[in-house]
Amino acid sequence: xxxVLAGLGYALSYSLGLTGLLSxxxxxxxWQKALTSQSLWASFLYSLSIGLVSVFISLCFAVSMxxxxxxxxxxxxxxxxxxxxxxxxxxxxxxxxxxxxxxxGWFSRIAFELGxxxxxxxxxxxxxxxxxxxxxxxSVLLITPxxxxxMSNIYRNENLLHLENLSKTLGASTSxxxxxxxxxxxxxxxxxxxxxxxxxxxxxxxxxxxxxxxYPQMVSVAxxxxxxxxNLNDIPLGFAMSVLYVILVVLVLIxxxxxSRKYLKPHFK
Amino acid sequence: MMSKILKYSFVLAVVFPLxxxxxxxxAQQWQFPEVLPxxxxxxxWGNSLFQQGDILKSLxxxxxxxxxxxxxxxxxxxxxxxxxxxxxxxxxxxxxTLVPYILSPVVLAVIFQYxxxxxxxxxxxxxxxxxxxxFALPFGIVIxxxxxxxxxxxxxxxxxxxxxxxxxxxxxVILPLSKPAIVLCFFQSFLVSWFEYGLTQFIGLGxxxxxxxxxxxxxxxxxxxxxxxxCILLILPPIVLLxxxxxxxxxxx
Numbered sequence: 417x418x419x420v421l422a423g424l425g426y427a428l429s430y431s432l433g434l435t436g437l438l439s440x441x442x443x444x445x446x447w448q449k450a451l452t453s454q455s456l457w458a459s460f461l462y463s464l465s466i467g468l469v470s471v472f473i474s475l476c477f478a479v480s481m482x483x484x485x486x487x488x489x490x491x492x493x494x495x496x497x498x499x500x501x502x503x504x505x506x507x508x509x510x511x512x513x514x515x516x517x518x519x520x521g522w523f524s525r526i527a528f529e530l531g532x533x534x535x536x537x538x539x540x541x542x543x544x545x546x547x548x549x550x551x552x553x554x555s556v557l558l559i560t561p562x563x564x565x566x567m568s569n570i571y572r573n574e575n576l577l578h579l580e581n582l583s584k585t586l587g588a589s590t591s592x593x594x595x596x597x598x599x600x601x602x603x604x605x606x607x608x609x610x611x612x613x614x615x616x617x618x619x620x621x622x623x624x625x626x627x628x629x630x631y632p633q634m635v636s637v638a639x640x641x642x643x644x645x646x647n648l649n650d651i652p653l654g655f656a657m658s659v660l661y662v663i664l665v666v667l668v669l670i671x672x673x674x675x676s677r678k679y680l681k682p683h684f685k
Numbered sequence: 686m687m688s689k690i691l692k693y694s695f696v697l698a699v700v701f702p703l704x705x706x707x708x709x710x711x712a713q714q715w716q717f718p719e720v721l722p723x724x725x726x727x728x729x730w731g732n733s734l735f736q737q738g739d740i741l742k743s744l745x746x747x748x749x750x751x752x753x754x755x756x757x758x759x760x761x762x763x764x765x766x767x768x769x770x771x772x773x774x775x776x777x778x779x780x781x782t783l784v785p786y787i788l789s790p791v792v793l794a795v796i797f798q799y800x801x802x803x804x805x806x807x808x809x810x811x812x813x814x815x816x817x818x819x820f821a822l823p824f825g826i827v828i829x830x831x832x833x834x835x836x837x838x839x840x841x842x843x844x845x846x847x848x849x850x851x852x853x854x855x856x857x858v859i860l861p862l863s864k865p866a867i868v869l870c871f872f873q874s875f876l877v878s879w880f881e882y883g884l885t886q887f888i889g890l891g892x893x894x895x896x897x898x899x900x901x902x903x904x905x906x907x908x909x910x911x912x913x914x915x916c917i918l919l920i921l922p923p924i925v926l927l928x929x930x931x932x933x934x935x936x937x938x
Contacts, residue, residue, distance in 0.1 A: 417781045419819045420788070423796030430799075481695070484688065496927070497696045503923035504702065505880040507897045508916040511904060512702045515709065515913075520717045522705070528718040536717060612787065619789030621883040622897075626904060636789045636883070643795055658792050665787055 424662060431656035438648055450656035455631070455638070459657075460664075462632040466548045466624075467617035470555035471610055477556070478563030479602060482571055483594075489568045501561040506554075510626040513554040517542045543627050550627035551634070555617050563606075563613075570605045571598075615665055635661055703920065709913035729910050740899060740911070744918055747879060747895040750810065754817050755875035759867050761818075762825025762874075769826060770833030779830060782823035790820050791883030801888055808890035816888040821877045825870050832866040872926055879922060 430436045431450070433443040450456055481489070481498075488494035504512075516522050524539040533539050543550035571577070576598055583593040603610075624634035633641070639661065642654030709715075710729055712722030733740035769778045785793060797816060798807065806812030840862070844854040860867075882897040891898065896919050903912035 417784060419797060419800075420785055420793070422800065423793065426799045427796045485692065488692070494692060494696070497699045499927050500699045500703075500924075503920050503927055505882075505897060505919055507880075507882050507900050508706075508919055509702070511900060511912055511916055512705065514904075515705070515909065522720070525718050525720045529720055615787055619792065621789060621791040622901075625901075636791050639795055640791055640883075640887070654795070658795050661792055662788060662796075666784060 420662075424659060427655040427659050427662075431652045431659060433652065436652060438652070446652035446656050450653055450660065453653070455633075456653075456657055456660075458632045459635050459638040460661075462548070463618040463635040464614070466551055466555070466634065467614040470552050470559060470617050471614050473552065474556050474559040474563050474613075475610065477560045478567050479599070481560075481564045482567035482602075483598065486568055486571055486577075489564065490572060498561050498564055501557060504558070506558060506620060506622045507626070509558050510554050510623045513550055513557070514543055514626055517550055517553065544629040546629070546632075548624075548628065548634075551620075551624050554623050554627055555620070558623075559613060559617070566606055566609060567602055570602055574601055574605065576601060611668070615668065619661075619665070703917075706913045706916050706920070710910060710917055712910055729914050733911065733914055739894075740896075740915055740918065743894050743896045743899045743915070746810075746893070747897075750814060750817070750885075750893075750895060751875045751878040753814055754821055754878040755871045757814070757818060758821045758825040758874035759871045761822055762829050762870055763863065763867060765822075766826045766829030767833055770830055771838065779827070782826045782830075785820055785823050789883070790881060791887060793820060794884040794887035798887060807888060808892040810893055813885050813889045813893045816884050817878050817881060820881075820884060821874045824877060825874055828870045828873060829866055832863060837862065876923060876926070879919070 426435070431446050433439055433441060433446065485494060489498055501509075514521070518524070519536045519539045519541070521539075521543075524533065524536065527533045527539060542553070579597055579601070580593050583597045584590070588596065618634070619636050620634065621636040621640070624637050628634055628637060635657070639654050639657050642650045642657060645651070645654075708722070711725050711727065713724040713726040713728065715722040769775060769782075772778060794816060797819065801807045801812050801816065804812075806815060837859070841854055841859060844858045845851075849858065880897070881895075882901065885893060885895050886898055886901070889895075889898070891902075894902075896915050900912050900915045900919065903909070903915060
């Protein structure tokens with residue numbers, strides 16, 4: 417905690433004009449600028465939306481796979497393949513997505529060969545686009561295997577198969593069992609991890625650096641760009657943004673309590 | 686039948702990025718709209734591994750950095766986690782350990798950078814190692830937290846009752862029992878460092894050229910063939926770890 421507090425102290429004093437190249441004594445000017453800056457809030461909201469959408473899509477895929485292939489994920493050969501995407505660092509996955517989805521990428525070439533497009537420009541802009549489709553696609557590829565394993569472990573540890581059979585014996589249909597037994601338990605047990613992943617995606621740096629655009633920017637990229645810019649007036653603003661981001665994340669941690677990694681914990685014997 | 690088709694499609698989708706990267710690293714010329722490269726070559730691999738040696742240097746630098754971090758984290762986390770686990774304020778300390786872990790590494794790098802510049806630690810190996818330690822040590826403590834329990838505490842107390850000194854108890858009782866936890870912590874810290882880019886780039890000022898930094902510099906140069914080659918080298922160690930133990934991978938993400 418000490419290094420984080422020391423770092424925060426420096427960032428806060430820089431953003432209040434107490435230190436740094438343009439330091440003129442205490443001023444709230446940069447904080448006022450930061451809090452009224454449209455691009456800052458756009459950046460936070462954009463990052464939050466990307467995080468929420470990525471986690472939601474991953475969750476849908478992960479729950480479907482965990483429920484359909486639960487046995488194969490736990491024991492069969494599929495158990496090795498489900499882990500394979502976890503070997504990909506975010507940088508590598510972002511590079512792969514760029515090579516697939518860019519206008520001169522592999523999918524664009526296939527679309528050209530099949531006659532769907534007639535030039536590079538005809539291919540839809542899905543990387544470095546306004547809606548962050550490339551970032552979401554990459555985040556989904558990175559997160560889904562993790563969620564699948566998480567859901568599969570919850571399914572096994574909470575003995576959901578037994579509960580599902582019990583529910584059906586008591587007269588519930590398959591869809592009722594899914595809606596009223598399986599999904600609520602899976603969600604209840606994983607909600608903290610899901611929230612943490614929203615924060616992870618919000619704070620991701622490598623993926624938006626490769627697949628994002630200048631506006632709107634993900635929060636990490638925006639902070640780094642503000643601090644590394646040649647415009648010295650932007651540096652205190654960047655530090656104010658970083659302090660705001662840290663406060664936001666710590667607040668979430670305090671409000672929602674200790675995240676449980678029970679279902680991913682190793683068992684030492 | 687449908688389920689089998691879906692399973693095979695899934696396996697294909699999972700393996701395809703690896704095959705794609707391998708193909709790209711072996712390509713020499715690949716102009717639009719060709720679906721497959723027009724020319725194949727082993728030249729990039731030969732150049733990288735035997736002639737120019739930039740990628741090879743980065744590989745060894747990344748290995749050195751990740752192994753040093755993994756070793757340091759394993760030792761420090763082992764002792765610190767014991768004190769935390771048996772402390773009255775265990776819950777509070779454990780919450781603190783999650784703060785750097787949850788914050789974006791690059792945001793941490795931004796707020797640390799001043800101190801690293803003042804201490805002359807920016808742009809060198811030791812600086813990056815220390816910066817990664819701030820991020821990975823709490824992670825190591827989280828891993829060990831599950832290991833220290835009442836059962837282990839009673840075994841340790843039993844060894845004292847039977848006349849063992851603190852040193853003997855540590856070396857002959859606790860360490861042999863903690864081998865799986867230490868191995869897990871070592872490999873997970875290794876992967877945290879191995880996957881890291883933002884913090885390394887920011888504190889290393891681009892001078893500490895790990896493999897992830899190299900991938901970015903190849904992407905910026907639009908040198909996709911060498912970027913793919915560096916990506917393959919980045920994926921290989923985690924795949925080896927996957928073969929050794931699946932659990933090692935899951936907590937590192």
